[in-house]
Amino acid sequence: MNKTLAIVATISLVVSVTLGTITRPVDAAPPAPCPTPTPTATPVPTPTPVGPFLFDDFESGNFSKWTTVTATGDATATVQSTTVFAGTKAGYLHVTSSSTSKGNISKTLPAGTSAISLTGHFNIQGEGLSNSNVPAFRLFNNGTRILDVYRQNVSAGLWLRTNNGAGGWTFYNMNRTLNKFQWYTIKLQVGPANTVTVSLDGTQVFSQAIPLVSTTFTDAMVGAEHFQQVMDLYFDDITIAIP
Numbered sequence: 001m002n003k004t005l006a007i008v009a010t011i012s013l014v015v016s017v018t019l020g021t022i023t024r025p026v027d028a029a030p031p032a033p034c035p036t037p038t039p040t041a042t043p044v045p046t047p048t049p050v051g052p053f054l055f056d057d058f059e060s061g062n063f064s065k066w067t068t069v070t071a072t073g074d075a076t077a078t079v080q081s082t083t084v085f086a087g088t089k090a091g092y093l094h095v096t097s098s099s100t101s102k103g104n105i106s107k108t109l110p111a112g113t114s115a116i117s118l119t120g121h122f123n124i125q126g127e128g129l130s131n132s133n134v135p136a137f138r139l140f141n142n143g144t145r146i147l148d149v150y151r152q153n154v155s156a157g158l159w160l161r162t163n164n165g166a167g168g169w170t171f172y173n174m175n176r177t178l179n180k181f182q183w184y185t186i187k188l189q190v191g192p193a194n195t196v197t198v199s200l201d202g203t204q205v206f207s208q209a210i211p212l213v214s215t216t217f218t219d220a221m222v223g224a225e226h227f228q229q230v231m232d233l234y235f236d237d238i239t240i241a242i243p
């Protein structure tokens with residue numbers, strides 16, 4: 001051993017002795033780095049199914065899901081078990097030609113409702129004069145009717161009508177007729193924007209962007225807000241969906 005090697009060996013010995021309790025040799029490989037922990041995935045919550053804004057099969061026996069029930073004069077608004085689409089109960093509006101007769105049920109919509117889908121099953125068993133109609137759905141903005149879908153009396157045609165903003169109406173023929181004493185599924189959809197779509201028994205019969213004096217709605221109605229709008233109207237499984 002030459003002198004240099006002897007010095008290095010001595011230093012190594014001194015370091016080993018000085019470190020004493022350190023068992024790892026000074027020239028050992030560095031410790032393996034701690035593994036980066038794998039991030040734990042944040043659990044994705046199972047979404048709670050969101051139902052429509054309103055669904056009423058009338059099996060409750062009442063109109064408690066609705067905001068307002070109107071039956072004035074000799075009109076009646078009832079839940080009955082004789083004529084039903086599904087289950088054991090359905091709604092029924094009876095309105096006569098009496099000057100004080102008026103019947104409807106209506107639902108106040110969430111503020112700012114601008115797109116809406118209304119679906120229901122309707123069975124018309126009584127109608128008035130040929131210049132009137134039996135409504136299915138009507139949509140309002142602060143008391144002003146914006147549009148509605150209805151069956152014209154006698155001629156039996158299914159029509160859509162929109163407020164023209166000048167005290168009148170614009171009429172759209174759905175080119176379908178509805179027999180009395182028969183159930184039909186009518187769907188009225190508004191939005192996005194001013195696109196209006198009407199379906200009958202699952203078949204789209206109208207879809208068009210049309211002028212609407214308001215694309216915001218505050219209330220949805222089954223029946224009519226007018227007196228003497230004669231009807232015997234049965235309805236079931238009404239759905240109001242707000243996308």
Ligand SMILES: [Ca+2]
Nearest residue numbers: 057086087089
């Ligand atoms: Ca029912």
